[in-house]
Amino acid sequence: MATIEDVARASGVSKGTVSSVFSKKRPISKEVTERVLAAAQDLNYKPNYWARSLANKSTRIVGLNIQGEKFKFSQFHLSLLNGVLSVCYEQGYRLLVNTLSHTYQNQLEHRVTGPADGEILLNPEIRDERITGLLSGDIPLVLIGRPSAEFENHISYVDNDNVSMTEQITLYLLELGHRNFLFLNAPADRTVAVDRASGFLAAVMQAGLSQSSYNILYKPDPDNSSFDFGYKTTLRELRANPAITAIISDTDTMALGVYKAAGVLGISIPGQLSVFAFSDDSIFSPEFTPPLTGVRLHAEQLGREAATLLIERLSGNLKTVKRTIVPTDMVIRSSCSAPITNLGGNQS
Amino acid sequence: MATIEDVARASGVSKGTVSSVFSKKRPISKEVTERVLAAAQDLNYKPNYWARSLANKSTRIVGLNIQGEKFKFSQFHLSLLNGVLSVCYEQGYRLLVNTLSHTYQNQLEHRVTGPADGEILLNPEIRDERITGLLSGDIPLVLIGRPSAEFENHISYVDNDNVSMTEQITLYLLELGHRNFLFLNAPADRTVAVDRASGFLAAVMQAGLSQSSYNILYKPDPDNSSFDFGYKTTLRELRANPAITAIISDTDTMALGVYKAAGVLGISIPGQLSVFAFSDDSIFSPEFTPPLTGVRLHAEQLGREAATLLIERLSGNLKTVKRTIVPTDMVIRSSCSAPITNLGGNQS
DNA sequence: GCATTTCATTAAACCGGTTTAATGCTTGGA
DNA sequence: TCCAAGCATTAAACCGGTTTAATGAAATGC
Numbered sequence: 001m002a003t004i005e006d007v008a009r010a011s012g013v014s015k016g017t018v019s020s021v022f023s024k025k026r027p028i029s030k031e032v033t034e035r036v037l038a039a040a041q042d043l044n045y046k047p048n049y050w051a052r053s054l055a056n057k058s059t060r061i062v063g064l065n066i067q068g069e070k071f072k073f074s075q076f077h078l079s080l081l082n083g084v085l086s087v088c089y090e091q092g093y094r095l096l097v098n099t100l101s102h103t104y105q106n107q108l109e110h111r112v113t114g115p116a117d118g119e120i121l122l123n124p125e126i127r128d129e130r131i132t133g134l135l136s137g138d139i140p141l142v143l144i145g146r147p148s149a150e151f152e153n154h155i156s157y158v159d160n161d162n163v164s165m166t167e168q169i170t171l172y173l174l175e176l177g178h179r180n181f182l183f184l185n186a187p188a189d190r191t192v193a194v195d196r197a198s199g200f201l202a203a204v205m206q207a208g209l210s211q212s213s214y215n216i217l218y219k220p221d222p223d224n225s226s227f228d229f230g231y232k233t234t235l236r237e238l239r240a241n242p243a244i245t246a247i248i249s250d251t252d253t254m255a256l257g258v259y260k261a262a263g264v265l266g267i268s269i270p271g272q273l274s275v276f277a278f279s280d281d282s283i284f285s286p287e288f289t290p291p292l293t294g295v296r297l298h299a300e301q302l303g304r305e306a307a308t309l310l311i312e313r314l315s316g317n318l319k320t321v322k323r324t325i326v327p328t329d330m331v332i333r334s335s336c337s338a339p340i341t342n343l344g345g346n347q348s
Numbered sequence: 349m350a351t352i353e354d355v356a357r358a359s360g361v362s363k364g365t366v367s368s369v370f371s372k373k374r375p376i377s378k379e380v381t382e383r384v385l386a387a388a389q390d391l392n393y394k395p396n397y398w399a400r401s402l403a404n405k406s407t408r409i410v411g412l413n414i415q416g417e418k419f420k421f422s423q424f425h426l427s428l429l430n431g432v433l434s435v436c437y438e439q440g441y442r443l444l445v446n447t448l449s450h451t452y453q454n455q456l457e458h459r460v461t462g463p464a465d466g467e468i469l470l471n472p473e474i475r476d477e478r479i480t481g482l483l484s485g486d487i488p489l490v491l492i493g494r495p496s497a498e499f500e501n502h503i504s505y506v507d508n509d510n511v512s513m514t515e516q517i518t519l520y521l522l523e524l525g526h527r528n529f530l531f532l533n534a535p536a537d538r539t540v541a542v543d544r545a546s547g548f549l550a551a552v553m554q555a556g557l558s559q560s561s562y563n564i565l566y567k568p569d570p571d572n573s574s575f576d577f578g579y580k581t582t583l584r585e586l587r588a589n590p591a592i593t594a595i596i597s598d599t600d601t602m603a604l605g606v607y608k609a610a611g612v613l614g615i616s617i618p619g620q621l622s623v624f625a626f627s628d629d630s631i632f633s634p635e636f637t638p639p640l641t642g643v644r645l646h647a648e649q650l651g652r653e654a655a656t657l658l659i660e661r662l663s664g665n666l667k668t669v670k671r672t673i674v675p676t677d678m679v680i681r682s683s684c685s686a687p688i689t690n691l692g693g694n695q696s
Numbered sequence: 697g698c699a700t701t702t703c704a705t706t707a708a709a710c711c712g713g714t715t716t717a718a719t720g721c722t723t724g725g726a
Numbered sequence: 727t728c729c730a731a732g733c734a735t736t737a738a739a740c741c742g743g744t745t746t747a748a749t750g751a752a753a754t755g756c
Binding site (some may be wrong): 361363364365368374376377380399404405458470663682 | 733
């Protein structure tokens with residue numbers, strides 16, 4: 001590949017001039033510009049990305065940091081990614097997906113500064129090593145999801161209002177008459193799970209429910225299939241406690257597992273069991289049988305906002321820490337209804 | 349951020365030595381290594397990615413080239429991406445998603461060499477400018493999907509056997525007794541659409557069907573929603589020609605649109621209309637009502653193979669052009685059956 | 697008409713690493 | 727004991743761009 005030196009020589013000017021022609025950072029006479037461009041064309045020259053990045057101290061690359069171990073993109077991430085990408089597209093940024101195993105990254109010969117100008121970090125955990133790691137390299141950082149309290153005032157983030165949202169949807173189910181809940185929550189170490197649990201608890205406490213009338217279970221591991229978790233857990237819990245009339249599920253995929261379990265058990269939705277799901281972002285949930293009631297998190301907008309926030313910061317327009325709350329909205333379809341009144345009394 | 353120079357000074361050795369300690373490319377005495385590492389720790393030093401890439405002429409970044417304009421990831425791409433990422437993860441490569449508008453990239457000041465060591469190119473079109481562009485920069489290239497004939501022997505690619513696959517599924521529908529088809533194909537400028545069309549045509553010709561008994565329509569634009577296209581087109585075509593008994597649809601999302609249209613028209617699936625879909629990779633299609641019959645393309649494996657091929661090439665183990673065919677398999681569920689025998693005769 | 701400003705251009709330094717060729721020191725063999 | 731080989735280390739060149747300070751020519755002011 002031809003270098004700037006070659007072009008300079010071929011067009012009889014200095015490196016600096018060629019540089020200016022390409023970067024347009026300094027005026028060059030029309031005549032010289034044309035001569036340089038012609039030579040560049042001849043030699044099929046393009047400025048080298050890395051040399052330029054090194055000198056400019058900027059790459060126009062945004063990093064997407066997903067948790068390391070064998071991560072799989074889900075429906076939710078898909079929308080989120082589309083949001084991030086659309087902003088990158090508009091702003092001329094490339095997106096780098098960080099996918100390196102911890103063992104790889106911890107090897108001495110692979111420990112380097114990130115190639116990106118800034119990072120978007122997904123699914124923050126309670127004490128997230130990634131945050132401290134990135135913070136020490138002082139590259140701009142935006143989270144999607146709330147960080148743990150210690151960082152809350154030091155990092156920009158984008159999130160839904162998980163606490164009050166969950167409180168509201170629980171109230172909705174309570175008003176329908178439900179008194180026995182199974183809450184299939186996100187993995188326990190993630191802040192989103194904590195927030196949803198506290199919103200849920202606020203509502204059930206307010207309604208004066210006893211501890212025995214609800215059960216919060218956490219998806220064991222991000223690697224596990226949501227569908228399987230929904231299916232198996234529902235099967236087990238519903239057998240153990242037939243009094244349950246409402247299940248709140250982490251995602252629509254998980255809800256599908258709940259549907260399947262209900263089918264196996266011969267339990268009708270919503271007649272005998274109401275199902276509610278977060279993350280109603282897939283095109284499929286309206287087509288469930290029955291159509292799924294849930295809350296739309298607007299993953300795409302979350303992605304857009306996060307990318308916008310980060311790029312704002314990178315371009316120097318934003319100095320302070322900023323928090324963006326993306327509103328959610330409930331979409332009521334047909335998977336939740338009043339429970340069949342059980343005249344035989346409440347067993348625990 | 350501390351540089352290698354700082355560390356060298358602090359530990360009383362030369363830059364070269366520090367470099368060797370970190371890159372492990374040359375032995376350094378244990379004593380010196382420890383001294384350097386201690387100094388690096390003190391200064392919170394990490395080698396600079398860009399500088400290293402520049403000197404090494406390698407970035408360990410794989411590029412994913414999606415077509416430029418306002419691309420949205422679909423369910424299919426999701427699986428594909430997961431496949432690519434899993435290989436990157438194992439091999440210590442980062443993934444860069446190329447998302448720059450053409451207008452941006454064509455600006456002189458933004459025309460640079462790619463930051464990636466190699467590229468995976470998605471959805472090749474008949475005469476794909478991206479291919480010639482990348483080829484001239486002679487960076488290694490792997491396609492997912494068949495390139496047009498001119499490149500077929502010059503580029504490695506991964507693909508399904510679209511022609512014979514489509515022929516087979518058409519034969520399957522023919523054997524069920526269908527004689528009037530609507531084929532909702534991928535966008536016309538993509539090679540996959542050409543291949544599927546020719547497989548379809550081979551089967552219907554073989555069966556001696558006249559031109560009036562089938563209709564191939566192409567999704568107008570990659571930006572359009574598959575769901576909407578499936579819905580609106582089915583509505584229109586089925587009204588115009590009620591003789592149609594089978595619809596072959598590009599994706600499961602599109603099939604969902606077909607379902608919806610059938611619902612609106614009061615047409616039962618599979619009783620009055622059989623629906624078949626490519627790309628049965630989503631977790632949702634088994635849960636359609638009725639469960640969708642389709643062909644699994646194994647998008648994740650396509651992604652894995654492509655990434656593997658590319659990385660093999662990058663590490664120098666592979667010199668020649670290679671072609672990988674990922675087998676497909678039909679998953680027969682309940683959306684296709686024999687058409688209701690129409691004793692009233694065939695209208696065109 | 698002369699001093700001054702403006703302007704395009706350039707040589708050299710710089711970004712932060714890696715690598716080559718040279719250096720001096722220790723080993724090993726005869 | 728002497729010379730060759732092996733070894734860790736270093737100074738300097740290099741990767742391919744950008745940028746600063748200096749230069750000389752043209753344009754401007756009075």
